[in-house]
Amino acid sequence: MGHKIIATGRSRTGIPTGRLAVWWVVASEIVIFGGLIAVYLLNRFLHGSWAQSAAHTNTFIGGANTFWLLTSSYFVVLAHAAAEKRDAKTARKYLWLTIALGGCFMGFKSYEYATEIAHGYTLFTSNFWSFYYMATGLHGFHVLCGMVIMAIIAEKDIKHEQNWHRVENIGIYWHFVDIVWIFLFPLLYIAK
Amino acid sequence: MADTATATAGVDHHDDHGHHESFWSKYCFSTDHKIIGFQYLFTGMAMGLIGGFFSYVFRMHLAFPGSSIPFFGVVSPAAYNSLVTNHGTIMIFWVAMPVLIAALGNFLIPLMIGCDDMVFPKINRLSYQIFLISAIVLIASFFVPQGGFGGAWTAYPPLSAESQYNGTPFGAPMWLIAVTLEIVAFLLGGINFVTTVMNARAKGMKLYDIPMVVWMIVIASILFMASVGPLVAGAVMLLFDQTLGTGFFDPAAGGDPVLWQHLFWFFGHPEVYVVLLPAMGVVIEIICTFSRKKLFGYRMILYSSIGLGILSFFVWAHHQFISGVDPRATYLFTTTTLLISIPVAIMLFAMIGTLWGGSIRFTTPMLFALSFIAEFLIGGVTGIWLGSSGTDIYLHDTYFVLAHFHYTFVPIAIIGTFAAIYYWFPKMFGRQLNEFWGKIHFWGTVIPFNGIFLPLFVLGAAGQHRRIAGFTAYPDLYTENFQDLRVFATGSLIVLILFQIPFFINFIVSLKRGKKAGPNPWKANTLEWVAPSPPPHGNFGDNLPEVYRGPYEFSVEGREDDYWPQNLPEASK
Numbered sequence: 096m097g098h099k100i101i102a103t104g105r106s107r108t109g110i111p112t113g114r115l116a117v118w119w120v121v122a123s124e125i126v127i128f129g130g131l132i133a134v135y136l137l138n139r140f141l142h143g144s145w146a147q148s149a150a151h152t153n154t155f156i157g158g159a160n161t162f163w164l165l166t167s168s169y170f171v172v173l174a175h176a177a178a179e180k181r182d183a184k185t186a187r188k189y190l191w192l193t194i195a196l197g198g199c200f201m202g203f204k205s206y207e208y209a210t211e212i213a214h215g216y217t218l219f220t221s222n223f224w225s226f227y228y229m230a231t232g233l234h235g236f237h238v239l240c241g242m243v244i245m246a247i248i249a250e251k252d253i254k255h256e257q258n259w260h261r262v263e264n265i266g267i268y269w270h271f272v273d274i275v276w277i278f279l280f281p282l283l284y285i286a287k
Numbered sequence: 288m289a290d291t292a293t294a295t296a297g298v299d300h301h302d303d304h305g306h307h308e309s310f311w312s313k314y315c316f317s318t319d320h321k322i323i324g325f326q327y328l329f330t331g332m333a334m335g336l337i338g339g340f341f342s343y344v345f346r347m348h349l350a351f352p353g354s355s356i357p358f359f360g361v362v363s364p365a366a367y368n369s370l371v372t373n374h375g376t377i378m379i380f381w382v383a384m385p386v387l388i389a390a391l392g393n394f395l396i397p398l399m400i401g402c403d404d405m406v407f408p409k410i411n412r413l414s415y416q417i418f419l420i421s422a423i424v425l426i427a428s429f430f431v432p433q434g435g436f437g438g439a440w441t442a443y444p445p446l447s448a449e450s451q452y453n454g455t456p457f458g459a460p461m462w463l464i465a466v467t468l469e470i471v472a473f474l475l476g477g478i479n480f481v482t483t484v485m486n487a488r489a490k491g492m493k494l495y496d497i498p499m500v501v502w503m504i505v506i507a508s509i510l511f512m513a514s515v516g517p518l519v520a521g522a523v524m525l526l527f528d529q530t531l532g533t534g535f536f537d538p539a540a541g542g543d544p545v546l547w548q549h550l551f552w553f554f555g556h557p558e559v560y561v562v563l564l565p566a567m568g569v570v571i572e573i574i575c576t577f578s579r580k581k582l583f584g585y586r587m588i589l590y591s592s593i594g595l596g597i598l599s600f601f602v603w604a605h606h607q608f609i610s611g612v613d614p615r616a617t618y619l620f621t622t623t624t625l626l627i628s629i630p631v632a633i634m635l636f637a638m639i640g641t642l643w644g645g646s647i648r649f650t651t652p653m654l655f656a657l658s659f660i661a662e663f664l665i666g667g668v669t670g671i672w673l674g675s676s677g678t679d680i681y682l683h684d685t686y687f688v689l690a691h692f693h694y695t696f697v698p699i700a701i702i703g704t705f706a707a708i709y710y711w712f713p714k715m716f717g718r719q720l721n722e723f724w725g726k727i728h729f730w731g732t733v734i735p736f737n738g739i740f741l742p743l744f745v746l747g748a749a750g751q752h753r754r755i756a757g758f759t760a761y762p763d764l765y766t767e768n769f770q771d772l773r774v775f776a777t778g779s780l781i782v783l784i785l786f787q788i789p790f791f792i793n794f795i796v797s798l799k800r801g802k803k804a805g806p807n808p809w810k811a812n813t814l815e816w817v818a819p820s821p822p823p824h825g826n827f828g829d830n831l832p833e834v835y836r837g838p839y840e841f842s843v844e845g846r847e848d849d850y851w852p853q854n855l856p857e858a859s860k
Contacts, residue, residue, distance in 0.1 A: 100403060100404045100405075100406070100408055101402060101403045101404075101831065102397060102402040102403055102404050102405060102406045102483060102486075102487040103406045103407070103487075105402065105406075105486055105487040105488075106486050107485065107486050107487070107488050108485050108486055110486070112406045112407075112482055112486050112487075115482050115485060115486060116406075116407065116478055116479075116482045119477075119478040119481055119482060119512070120478060122512060122513070123474055123477075123478070123512040123513075123515075123516065124516075125516070126512070126513055126514070126515070126516025126517065127516035127517075127519045127520055128516070128520075129516060129517070130516045130517025130518070130519070130520040130521070130550060130553075131517075131520040133517065134517075134520065134521075134524075134546065134550070137543075137546065138543075141543075142541060144541065218527075218531065218533060219531075219532060219533060221540075221541065222533070222534055222535060222540060222541050222542055225524075225527065225533040225534065225535060226535070229523060229524065229527060229533075233523065
């Protein structure tokens with residue numbers, strides 16, 4: 096279908112359509128993770144055993160992962176700034192740096208899962224661990240999706256100037272994934 | 288800027304559209320919002336037939352327990368559980384949602400706000416494809432060993448989590464996957480609707496010029512987006528419980544079954560308003576057009592529906608009054624539940640206020656719209672007993688509850704849908720439905736509908752429990768003196784189903800032979816009536832409309848016509 100839809104180009108709010116939609120995606124995701132975090136808090140307050148289980152999570156790896164994600168957020172901002180200045184080459188470089196840090200996160204996460212399972216903390220050990228694997232797994236899945244989309248933007252969309260605004264859109268999503276981690280990290284790792 | 292590009296883009300697009308489009312790419316993989324709307328409409332109607340057939344089977348079983356049901360056979364307890372579960376699931380998730388929000392939203396939004404398509408046509412197509420897969424997964428679940436899920440549409444654990452209780456080890460996870468896919472489809476669709484209305488409105492269309500049905504679909508989409516998240520989280524946990532054996536909702540493993548009820552109803556109650564609001568919007572459009580009068584209290588209705596939406600997040604626990612919720616909390620939830628009837632009442636009064644002093648035309652869509660007000664009122668008023676925790680403890684899980692919510696959902700999903708189909712059929716297909724058969728269909732639907740559910744109020748008030756397959760086995764429930772009422776309700780259901788046959792014949796015959804409808808057969812004001820009937824791909828051709836006034840300027844003094852389309856410039860008075 097070669098033709099261009101006029102509706103997509105309209106912008107009554109002044110916000111470009113793509114960015115507006117990303118904000119709505121973020122809004123609906125906030126409620127999903129909001130529900131998850133509410134479930135966690137209820138259980139933490141009602142069951143003392145959850146706090147004891149939380150003492151066994153690896154704060155060092157959690158902290159390192161926080162560092163990777165926060166730094167990656169900085170790079171995605173630099174990518175956006177470069178795209179604004181019409182500098183596709185720099186934007187592409189920073190997008191790949193963001194993906195690399197996302198890769199560090201996933202790598203540390205895998206190591207963390209592996210050592211925890213080796214110590215006997217599996218999905219079935221207790222409800223805390225079931226929740227831990229589900230929540231961090233769902234978050235990790237979001238990180239992975241963000242990396243894949245970012246790679247597509249860095250390799251494909253960056254070649255066409257009319258698609259450069261997508262650098263900003265993926266940046267919004269990436270910040271959101273980051274912020275979810277900023278909630279999960281203290282809840283699961285620090286509050287013992 | 289975009290509008291100046293209209294002319295060239297429109298021409299280009301007609302060129303590449305005209306010739307080489309196969310049936311397959313035009314009707315199955317189209318990105319045109321109207322085709323996607325039809326896909327949702329026809330899928331929803333087909334699922335409605337399945338859901339209706341299920342209700343026929345279990346109602347027959349309740350009227351004539353143990354006998355062999357024509358077209359089905361003897362209903363075993365397992366089959367009964369699966370039938371009632373999937374009747375509820377289908378009617379909410381695969382009929383009300385796709386028809387009222389997705390089909391109407393897709394068909395109407397771009398036409399009514401004056402643009403050529405949704406802002407994301409491909410995401411729109413993806414949304415339907417995911418929805419279709421979800422329907423296929425659900426239907427497939429009826430044919431796996433031990434049959435479709437039998438743990439009620441609310442899926443309370445431990446019944447839904449443990450296959451030794453629900454008896455459907457394969458049906459249960461498939462049901463959950465189908466529901467989750469359906470939610471994903473509607474999230475994609477909802478984001479598209481909201482973004483389209485925010486960004487792609489015609490030049491000159493201000494917020495208070497948006498037709499009410501579009502507002503309602505947008506508010507419903509936002510409500511859905513804001514409420515469904517916790518259910519998604521809960522569905523993942525329940526799926527883990529079912530298939531992997533975690534214990535999120537298992538008290539023996541330290542889990543909490545009531546937690547599911549909170550997650551479910553935090554979504555489940557706003558969901559009522561997600562389907563109610565679009566139906567209200569449809570009724571408002573029709574009432575204005577056929578009483579030739581300006582909508583009474585446009586802003587009041589809009590603010591009420593927003594207030595309703597916000598309040599709907601604080602009423603969910605009224606479904607759980609007997610689930611061990613703290614009595615002090617029930618006090619709070621009783622208060623919020625009774626409060627929420629205020630915005631609904633405002634909206635109904637505004638509809639009646641619109642009728643007051645209008646020149647009313649009793650066309651088929653108008654009859655359906657008026658019966659919506661009357662029937663929904665019965666549903667709303669009976670809700671007061673259930674929202675008050677004191678009476679709810681007695682009435683909970685009886686046929687009274689069932690009759691109450693059918694008096695809300697049938698006006699929404701059946702009467703509201705038929706009103707919309709009769710009203711917009713000329714726009715959808717370029718021809719009009721037969722009015723005579725339409726009226727036969729109307730009376731044949733509304734009278735038996737009351738015949739089904741009025742007796743069930745009586746049964747419920749007398750303490751008859753719902754969802755009991757072999758009720759004859761319980762002396763308390765096997766009340767011979769009520770058997771006539773059960774048979775009467777079942778008979779009414781069969782009459783109602785039979786009266787849908789004239790509708791389907793009317794629908795199919797009118798597609799080919801109906802009276803040709805011009806662009807504006809009802810002499811209405813909103814922008815969809817500016818486009819040709821049926822609208823071509825791109826809707827308005829080369830000149831997208833501009834808007835000069837609100838959508839309900841009927842019977843304006845000093846004008847020759849009693850209607851004043853939104854797109855006519857002031858000078859054309």
